[in-house]
Amino acid sequence: MTVGFTLVCVDHSNEAPGGDVSAVAALDEPTRRRLYDHVARQSGPVGRDDAAQALGLARQTAAFHLDRLAAEGLLEVVYERRSGRSGPGAGRPAKLYRRSGKQISVTLPERRYELAGRLLAQAVEESDATGEAVREVLHRKATELGAQLGERETAGVTDLLERHGFEPRLDGEAIVLGNCPFHVLAREHTETVCGMNLHLLRGVLSTLGEEGWEARLMPSPGHCCVRLLPVA
Incomplete structure (x- = not known):
């Protein structure tokens, strides 16, 4: 199931996915959705009185x-x-509302196609500029991004993987990833996307201090193509 609301496209890649779920739930209330749609259609900010009058609501209801x-x-x-007017006697400023720049995308299971698209676009652009093979650039960019994610992590590798939609779980001594955030892309462009994913996770491990794990390509039905195995 996919539920998507595209507002103004900005980067919110560091936000917790739970915030998007909460926002989608807020729009499930009919009156609230009507108010959101009304504000989004206007060319400028909207006041409570104007919104209430336009939709035939009590001002208190609209404000809430x-x-x-x-x-x-x-x-x-x-x-x-x-x-x-401005200056003394101009009165208090009115509280107005306008559509924010937040982008919402909720998918179940969780997908991260925007992240993959950004990495692929960077690889193509840098390859055009330098002549380096696209796949080599992609692997390097994925490793760099994984390292950045690892540097920001304060817990451990399983917490990071869980937060980014990989659904990690122990399978014997290995960590199996029950979900691929790039599922459709990986199915149609397996070698490219799985290689990107492998280097992304290697970058994560490189900066997390998780020397006891290594990422390997081990595709199996119903799982991500990468597994984390204990270092021999």
Whole structure:
């Protein structure tokens, strides 16, 4: 199942996926969704009174739902004087709402196609500029990204893998990855995407201090193509 809401495309790759689920749940309420759609269609920020009048709602109801949308990051709050005047006597700025720059994408099982697309685009662009083979650049970029993820991790490798949708679990002495975040791409472009994934996870291990594990390509049905095995 895929539920997607594309607002304004910005990078929120460091956000926890649970935040997107909460935002989608907020839009499941009919009145709240109508308010969101109304604000999104306007060319400028919308006030509570205007939104309530446009949708035939009580002002208190509109204010409640607008604030909930803002709390979920779906709307941004700005303050403006609607009279156009400034200085003493101009009155208090009005609380207004506009669509935020947050992008939401929720997939079950979790997928990370944007991450794969970014790595592939970087590899093609750098290959065009330097003449280096695209796959070599892709592997290097994936390793660098994995290292960056590992540097930011404060727990361990299984926590990082869980947070990024790999669904790690022990299988004997190995760590098996029950989900591939790049599933469709890996199925159609197996060698390219699985190689990228392998180097991504090798980069993770390189900076996590997890010398006891190594990432290997070991494809099997129903699992990610990479497994983590204890170093002999």
